[in-house]
Amino acid sequence: xxxxxxxxxxxxxxxxxxxxxxxxxxxxxxxxxxxxxxxxxxxxxxxxxxxxxxxxxxxxxxxxxxxxxxxxxxxxxxxxxxxxxxxxxxxxxxxxxxxxxxxxxxxxxxxxxxxxxxxxxxxxxxxxxxxxxxxxxxxxxxxxxxxxxxxxxxxxx
Numbered sequence: 001x002x003x004x005x006x007x008x009x010x011x012x013x014x015x016x017x018x019x020x021x022x023x024x025x026x027x028x029x030x031x032x033x034x035x036x037x038x039x040x041x042x043x044x045x046x047x048x049x050x051x052x053x054x055x056x057x058x059x060x061x062x063x064x065x066x067x068x069x070x071x072x073x074x075x076x077x078x079x080x081x082x083x084x085x086x087x088x089x090x091x092x093x094x095x096x097x098x099x100x101x102x103x104x105x106x107x108x109x110x111x112x113x114x115x116x117x118x119x120x121x122x123x124x125x126x127x128x129x130x131x132x133x134x135x136x137x138x139x140x141x142x143x144x145x146x147x148x149x150x151x152x153x154x155x156x157x
Contacts, residue, residue: 002047007032009155011040012049016151019053056148064096064112067141068119072107072127075134082106085132094122105137 004012010030014021027037044050059065074081082100089095089109097110113119119138127133146152 002049004049004155007036008040008044008049011037012044012155015041015050059112062112063114063118064094066113066115066119067144068109068111068113069139069141070107070109070111070127071105071137071139072109073104073134073136074106075129075132077106081132088131089126092122092126094118095126 007030011026014026014029023037023041024034027034030037032040041050059067072085074085085107086098086100089098089107094111094113095109096112097108099108100106101108111119111122113122123136123138127136
């Protein structure tokens with residue numbers, strides 16, 4: 001892991017909030033020259049400290065107005081079954097997050113979809129017995145309190 005100095009940490013804190021802030025404004029805020037900020041940003045990307053620059057689009061524009069959290073329990077929890085299900089579920093664009101979890105359930109899925117009819121079609125296509133699924137439980141999101149705000153997590157020293 002790369003050692004981050006105080007300037008790197010302050011720069012990362014700013015770009016984690018908004019990575020479209022112009023470099024000249026970042027430079028003013030952290031007290032470095034424009035060229036120093038640009039060099040640091042380039043290095044942070046090259047060293048995979050900054051792993052992605054993305055745009056988060058309103059889910060309604062992608063036909064994903066409904067968010068479901070789905071707990072999946074497999075018929076058998078062996079490695080081949082689990083790996084096969086993980087590969088299969090990753091092919092569904094409705095699944096925007098998936099985790100192999102501990103406890104009574106085997107997987108937690110985040111499914112974003114346009115309607116309940118679309119969700120019904122998804123469950124028939126992706127969560128049937130022929131996929132090795134024993135049962136699943138769906139929780140429908142009523143409102144977002146915090147949505148994937150990884151910028152909330154402080155950087156480790």
